[in-house]
Amino acid sequence: MKKLIPKILILILAIYVVYSVFNIYNSTERTIIAQIETFEKSYEFDGIITRSEYLVSADVEDSGVLDPAVSENEMVKKGKVVAVYYDSTIDDETRTRLADINKRISEINSSPNEVSMLDSNPQKIGEEIDKKVEEIVEASFIRDMSAVSAARLDASLLIDRKLELEGGGEIKADTLESLRAEKLRLERSYGGKKTEIVSPSHGIFSTALDGYEEILTSEKALSMTVSDYETAKKKAVSTEEAVKNGVVCKIIDNSKWWISIKANEQQATSFKPGEAVTVRFAGENKDIRAAVEYISPAQSGDYIITLSSIAYSEYILSNRFTSLTLVKNSYTGYKVPLEAVRVKDGKAGVYVKTENTVRFREIEVLYKDDKNAIVKADNTRDGALLLYDEIIIDMKE
Numbered sequence: 064m065k066k067l068i069p070k071i072l073i074l075i076l077a078i079y080v081v082y083s084v085f086n087i088y089n090s091t092e093r094t095i096i097a098q099i100e101t102f103e104k105s106y107e108f109d110g111i112i113t114r115s116e117y118l119v120s121a122d123v124e125d126s127g128v129l130d131p132a133v134s135e136n137e138m139v140k141k142g143k144v145v146a147v148y149y150d151s152t153i154d155d156e157t158r159t160r161l162a163d164i165n166k167r168i169s170e171i172n173s174s175p176n177e178v179s180m181l182d183s184n185p186q187k188i189g190e191e192i193d194k195k196v197e198e199i200v201e202a203s204f205i206r207d208m209s210a211v212s213a214a215r216l217d218a219s220l221l222i223d224r225k226l227e228l229e230g231g232g233e234i235k236a237d238t239l240e241s242l243r244a245e246k247l248r249l250e251r252s253y254g255g256k257k258t259e260i261v262s263p264s265h266g267i268f269s270t271a272l273d274g275y276e277e278i279l280t281s282e283k284a285l286s287m288t289v290s291d292y293e294t295a296k297k298k299a300v301s302t303e304e305a306v307k308n309g310v311v312c313k314i315i316d317n318s319k320w321w322i323s324i325k326a327n328e329q330q331a332t333s334f335k336p337g338e339a340v341t342v343r344f345a346g347e348n349k350d351i352r353a354a355v356e357y358i359s360p361a362q363s364g365d366y367i368i369t370l371s372s373i374a375y376s377e378y379i380l381s382n383r384f385t386s387l388t389l390v391k392n393s394y395t396g397y398k399v400p401l402e403a404v405r406v407k408d409g410k411a412g413v414y415v416k417t418e419n420t421v422r423f424r425e426i427e428v429l430y431k432d433d434k435n436a437i438v439k440a441d442n443t444r445d446g447a448l449l450l451y452d453e454i455i456i457d458m459k460e
Contacts, residue, residue: 093456108324113284115316132165146260267315274300284321289362331366341390347378
């Protein structure tokens, strides 16, 4: 009898273990796997973009021809010739050739590697072209369009130089000296009036005039009322107004820009001046860091919020009225249903199935709504929730 008792105890223990394991793997408890997710608290708005823009005027006649000497949206220095105006006596062939020469001179002068551009070794130039192609690919991958533009211009000039040396180029002596000499010859044969347009400041060259350059200024963006906003959106600016008083182009200071939005009271009161936010334009797949710089007084329950940014964006150079997503906060961590959260010894956490047992994992809630929580992912702390842990949703304690 005494020998039978230990065997009975061992049998009971074995049955209990089997029963426990069976319950763990065959229970009706709902579970979810811990995975990393990102939640954004964001708003959708329409907005008005403001840039610091300097209008460039010249004493020109309507029937003449303006030939840009640089590319649209190209960065230029103060004092650089950005365009040349020829009066109505110029013929099409001369105008086309002069425009090509002006562009090539601009490319050479703006190149960071002028010596390489004028190298006389075709093999070395070929190696330089390969490097520029790699730069274009790398810059395109990170969406650095300014670097893409610069590398593309360098590659174009290198290719022309290589073709010239190999006898396949249209221009046989594509150097600064020969270009300038040919330009002088054409201008003398042309005989008409020529006006060089010089950049008044460092910035982005553009001929895309919309007439808002002197209406939407940085001062206006930082004092805009709801009425100002509505007026600007409804105002129709004609082509004649945009180019009045001999305005031929503009220089954009892209070191800082602004965007103004109209928000209701609930939206506006959730922001404060100086707050960092993220802007995502509908026409540009890019996150841009910005800051709240101004919030207007209320008008009929609405407010104007003006954001500013120093981030480079090609989109803002050519757009005035836009749609955007304004991200106030972004949280990344494990997504946990609120009904799975429990409190043990005064600490929030969840129960997880692991190693054939049920364990309590402490959590730090970063954000929660009425259904889910985003909790901090921290695998350095003992007892913390880990990636791919099986969280029990309806654990009965």
